[in-house]
Amino acid sequence: MTDLFPKKGHDHDRCIDSAIAQAEKVCEAENARFTDMRRKVFSLIWQSHKAVTAYELLDALQAEGQRVQPPTVYRALEFLTDLGLVHRIESLNAYFGCDQPDCDHLGQYFICTRCGRVAETVDEDVSIAVRKAAKNVGFKIQATTVEIKGLCHDCTTH
Amino acid sequence: MTDLFPKKGHDHDRCIDSAIAQAEKVCEAENARFTDMRRKVFSLIWQSHKAVTAYELLDALQAEGQRVQPPTVYRALEFLTDLGLVHRIESLNAYFGCDQPDCDHLGQYFICTRCGRVAETVDEDVSIAVRKAAKNVGFKIQATTVEIKGLCHDCTTH
DNA sequence: CAAGAAATGATATATTATAACATATCACCC
DNA sequence: GGGTGATATGTTATAATATATCATTTCTTG
Known part of the structure; x- marks a missing residue:
């Protein structure tokens, strides 16, 4: 039995860094722009191993003082899901960072x-x-x- | 290969009647009340082999002159899904009539x-x-x- | 028939998502 | 390096999906 879920007390900064590094690679390969907003949203999604709703992301962005509106978040999410960097969890209406973006969406x-x-x-x-x-x-x-x-x-x- | 989808021109009234008959049986077995509203919603869901949204059901009920509000529809849907008579399709936010209500929800x-x-x-x-x-x-x-x-x-x- | 339980009505509002148009930023060509 | 078209984001408004709360009605059962 190999637990897929990360251990308590694991170094989560490494998860985040590695996810961002992967995302950068994917974007470069796809000739897609990993803009500040997209990077920000992606990194917020990776703050935990939970799925995050669009409005939680919006709240987090606004809490940082940014004057962000829903379409901005949804656009970033669309970009990220199109590239397979984030998956939508249908049964939660929430979004989840993918750590194997080359997985062909069959997960x-x-x-x-x-x-x-x-x-x-x-x-x-x-x-x-x-x-x-x-x-x-x-x-x-x-x-x-x-x-x-x-x-x-x-x-x-x- | 056995197509699960019904043939064009099949006798859909039979689908509806059979679904309702099954639903009556299930409700009786569970000692649950198949009220007019629940029956109406169930039968609307069975008008096609598509999944139907809650607000499509609401519109259909209102079109019949009933002064129905969203909670009424959602309550009927909750009742029906709890009994396994209807399934929610998560990726569509829509509801679908189950023709094998004893299937244990593993479908x-x-x-x-x-x-x-x-x-x-x-x-x-x-x-x-x-x-x-x-x-x-x-x-x-x-x-x-x-x-x-x-x-x-x-x-x-x- | 009375009393409690179950269902529905009614009102308001929360949550999730997108349409439409304006502005800003980037990439590329000359 | 500046103009230009493409891409991204800002802004406003609203659509689509869902639930909380309390009032009323209907059903069941003793």
Whole structure:
């Protein structure tokens, strides 16, 4: 068993730094501009391992004295999700930083209902089963949403 | 290949009647009241094989001259989803009539992005793969959301 | 039929998201 | 290096989805 969720007391600054470094690389590869606003939003999303709502991001930006409006946040989110740097968690209407942006959007999301954290995995068996189920019914997949709610390992044992 | 989506020109009245008959049975078994409002909402949901938003239901009820407000619709939806008679499609913020209400909520939803129809399946391989993925990471499942967007068989061939 | 429980009505408001147009900033060419 | 078109952000308004709260009605059951 390998817990996907980060350990208590891990060095979260490293998560943030590494995510930003990755994002920079992706943007460069895609010839997309990682502007101040996008970087700011991305870094706010990475402040925790939870999913964050657009309005939480807005509040955080405004708390810093910026006069930001909803469209600004939603635009940054659209940019980031289009590049796969952030994923939208449909069942939470919230956004989550992806730590494997080259994963082709086939991931699955574990959402802990106790601590609120989210973890992503790209499980081949799940993808295969989903693809097979689609094939069985003659369905051509464009996108999949697999969100699993429950208790993370920490929260079942503490 | 067995298409889950109903054939063109199928007798949809039978879908509706059968769904209502099933719903009556479930409510009786659960000792829950299938009131006029709940029946009305349920039957509106079953007017098509698409997912319907709460406000589309509200509009339909109001179009019939009823002076219905949002909470009324949401209450009916809550009742129906709690009993498993209706499922919420998270990625659409919309509601869909379940034709196998004893399925334990482990279903997968195929959503056709062209015709808008939704079909439900309960694929054991997918469930098993998801449960295994959860076990691998020490995660205790409470609920799963598996929504697959793409083209139904009709829409790929026509 | 009375009394409590369950359902619905009614009002207000919270939360999530986008449309439309104005302004600012950037990248590139000359 | 300055003009120009493209890209990004600012600004205002509003749409779409959902819930809290309290009042009233309807149902059930003794």
